[in-house]
Amino acid sequence: MIKNIKKIIQILDEIFQNPKTELYYKNEFQLLVAIIMSAQTTDKQVNKINKNFFEKFSTPKELFELWEEEIKNNIKTIGLYNSKAKNIFLTAKMLLENYNSQIPENLQELQKLPWVWVKTAKVWLSIIKNSSYLAVDTHVHRVLNRLWVVSTKTPIETDKVASKKLNGEDLARLHHTLILFWRYYCLAKNPKCNWCKLFEFCSYKEKNI
Numbered sequence: 001m002i003k004n005i006k007k008i009i010q011i012l013d014e015i016f017q018n019p020k021t022e023l024y025y026k027n028e029f030q031l032l033v034a035i036i037m038s039a040q041t042t043d044k045q046v047n048k049i050n051k052n053f054f055e056k057f058s059t060p061k062e063l064f065e066l067w068e069e070e071i072k073n074n075i076k077t078i079g080l081y082n083s084k085a086k087n088i089f090l091t092a093k094m095l096l097e098n099y100n101s102q103i104p105e106n107l108q109e110l111q112k113l114p115w116v117w118v119k120t121a122k123v124w125l126s127i128i129k130n131s132s133y134l135a136v137d138t139h140v141h142r143v144l145n146r147l148w149v150v151s152t153k154t155p156i157e158t159d160k161v162a163s164k165k166l167n168g169e170d171l172a173r174l175h176h177t178l179i180l181f182w183r184y185y186c187l188a189k190n191p192k193c194n195w196c197k198l199f200e201f202c203s204y205k206e207k208n209i
């Protein structure tokens with residue numbers, strides 16, 4: 001058992017009582033597209049585009065019929081838009097041709113889709129299926145290390161240690177609250193330590209006080 005983890009989870013649950021994704025979407029497929037788009041981009045920027053973009057399709061078939069060029073035109077204000085447009089188009093094509101337009105609900109199978117990495121797949125499964133996954137990126141890696149939940153060098157290592165040492169229920173609860181915690185409190189630079197309810201558990205030497 002990881003030190004203090006139950007208390008940390010409880011406090012996070014108290015801070016964020018009904019945690020949910022801040023990505024805008026109207027169905028499971030749009031959420032997958034939004035998660036792919038959100039790589040190295042803020043949810044805010046993705047949402048701004050998707051308020052209009054998501055009016056143009058709701059199924060893999062409808063997105064496929066827009067073609068890559070039209071997808072590119074719609075998302076060109078976010079970083080990596082060329083690669084994202086290409087892979088969103090290929091994802092729609094693959095779902096249409098190989099999966100009868102149904103998104104696979106299995107971690108391994110989901111990762112066969114273009115640009116769906118382990119983190120992407122875990123985020124989608126956590127939101128749509130409430131699966132017992134913690135999606136670890138650089139932000140979650142940073143926070144878990146500051147809180148001594150893990151002592152690791154990379155997000156991949158953090159993912160492995162957390163998956164091994166935490167039970168499914170804890171992983172699922174942490175997935176939703178940790179994203180909000182790093183976004184609103186434990187920022188990489190200038191974290192809001194003066195308002196942090198996890199201050200007593202924190203090992204970070206450069207607290208912002």
Ligand code: SF4
Pocket residue numbers: 146147185186187191192193194196197198199202203204207208
């Ligand atoms: S005290 Fe500051 S650095 Fe530590 S967990 Fe809280 S916000 Fe993050």
